[in-house]
Amino acid sequence: MTKVKVALIGVGNCASAFVQGLHYYGSSEGDFTGLRNPTIGSMKPSDIQVVSAFDVDDRKVGKDLAEAVFAQPNNTLQMTDVPHTGVIVNKGPLLDGVGQSTKNVVKISTVPDANVATTLRDREAEVVVNLLPSGAAEATRWYAEQALKARCAFVNATPNFIASDAAVAKRFSETGLPVAGDDLVDQVGSTALHKTLLNLLSANGVRITETYQLDVGGGTESLDTLERTREAKRAIKTQSVASSLPYKAEVVAGTTDYVDFLQNKRDSYFWISGAYFGNSPMQIDLKFSTVDAPNAGSVLFDVVRALKLALIKKQKGSIAPVCAYAFKHPPQIVSLEEAEENFKKFTAQA
Ligand SMILES: NC(=O)c1ccc[n+]([C@@H]2O[C@H](COP(=O)([O-])OP(=O)(O)OC[C@H]3O[C@@H](n4cnc5c(N)ncnc54)[C@H](O)[C@@H]3O)[C@@H](O)[C@H]2O)c1
Numbered sequence: 001m002t003k004v005k006v007a008l009i010g011v012g013n014c015a016s017a018f019v020q021g022l023h024y025y026g027s028s029e030g031d032f033t034g035l036r037n038p039t040i041g042s043m044k045p046s047d048i049q050v051v052s053a054f055d056v057d058d059r060k061v062g063k064d065l066a067e068a069v070f071a072q073p074n075n076t077l078q079m080t081d082v083p084h085t086g087v088i089v090n091k092g093p094l095l096d097g098v099g100q101s102t103k104n105v106v107k108i109s110t111v112p113d114a115n116v117a118t119t120l121r122d123r124e125a126e127v128v129v130n131l132l133p134s135g136a137a138e139a140t141r142w143y144a145e146q147a148l149k150a151r152c153a154f155v156n157a158t159p160n161f162i163a164s165d166a167a168v169a170k171r172f173s174e175t176g177l178p179v180a181g182d183d184l185v186d187q188v189g190s191t192a193l194h195k196t197l198l199n200l201l202s203a204n205g206v207r208i209t210e211t212y213q214l215d216v217g218g219g220t221e222s223l224d225t226l227e228r229t230r231e232a233k234r235a236i237k238t239q240s241v242a243s244s245l246p247y248k249a250e251v252v253a254g255t256t257d258y259v260d261f262l263q264n265k266r267d268s269y270f271w272i273s274g275a276y277f278g279n280s281p282m283q284i285d286l287k288f289s290t291v292d293a294p295n296a297g298s299v300l301f302d303v304v305r306a307l308k309l310a311l312i313k314k315q316k317g318s319i320a321p322v323c324a325y326a327f328k329h330p331p332q333i334v335s336l337e338e339a340e341e342n343f344k345k346f347t348a349q350a
Contacts (some may be wrong), residue, residue, distance in 0.1 A: 013293035054092035120150035135228025154182030173317030218262030
């Protein structure tokens with residue numbers, strides 16, 4: 001039986017959804033409704049084991065993961081209870097983990113920092129999943145180095161460039177390790193929905209002239225984005241959405257605002273304007289609501305199992321089919337259909 005041992009960097013809302021999901025889908029014979037891929041390379045969600053976790057918040061450090069995932073300021077949906085895991089959250093070095101806007105929200109622990117690479121090795125972690133705030137560029141690079149030292153594969157869910165940075169990808173390649181990133185796609189994501197709508201319309205002969213997508217959320221991550229990565233996220237999403245049109249149009253897509261009472265909910269607003277037969281005008285004005293963190297769960301389940309396959313197959317560097325399937329900023333963007341097909345081929349060759 002193939003198992004995959006995972007370390008989580010950052011026990012925020014995404015980590016909460018991931019850990020809750022492992023329990024929710026924990027029975028190998030269970031109901032897999034809500035998952036994109038119940039099985040990847042013979043691995044079910046029950047074959048994913050979290051063996052180590054790191055955070056900096058006093059309400060999480062030193063706690064069992066089962067307790068830490070529900071500690072404030074996490075505010076995502078509680079999908080299930082999580083029984084005691086036996087995994088105690090370690091203190092990682094802070095670096096640029098909090099910004100001006102989140103420094104009053106995160107309570108920094110005074111516990112000494114763990115030796116991250118040694119802990120990863122001791123806990124026999126195979127895949128390190130980076131779930132730091134999106135503004136933590138320095139910390140993201142630092143944890144990627146710890147993964148290299150501990151000889152672990154690395155998943156970068158943040159919009160900082162790791163897998164799509166040729167120099168960093170080369171470091172993984174030279175060390176014989178796989179890496180996947182950057183900026184995780186959502187299972188029911190606003191970017192994918194936007195691209196699909198544009199694809200459908202342009203395939204039907206509609207000439208899109210202008211389109212935008214605005215996101216509003218209330219998790220700590222939305223607050224951090226507002227201060228530190230709004231422009232970077234907007235550039236990634238705009239590039240990705242624009243790539244779905246076979247011609248140039250006015251495209252803007254990206255996170256715009258933080259509304260605290262939304263908690264971990266996210267509202268996305270789409271505006272599409274174009275013309276069809278005889279230059280007749282058409283417009284779409286749409287609102288799409290989700291809870292943010294659970295939207296990462298199914299895709300993360302797929303990525304960690306796919307990287308375990310990459311380890312088994314001794315594949316190294318940026319793993320193109322995994323990056324294109326699961327991330328908004330892969331080293332090379334391909335169409336949604338091609339990404340899906342290449343991922344299926346990659347995971348079928350186990
Ligand atoms: N659907 C999604 O939620 C989604 C989709 C795409 C990408 N992402 C990315 O996933 C990442 C995590 O999102 P989130 O909503 O869980 O964020 P979050 O703010 O809820 O969690 C971040 C966690 O990292 C911890 N942290 C901060 N600095 C640290 C350090 N130096 N070492 C260890 N831990 C540290 C914080 O205390 C917090 O617990 C973000 O970068 C986000 O852009 C999420």
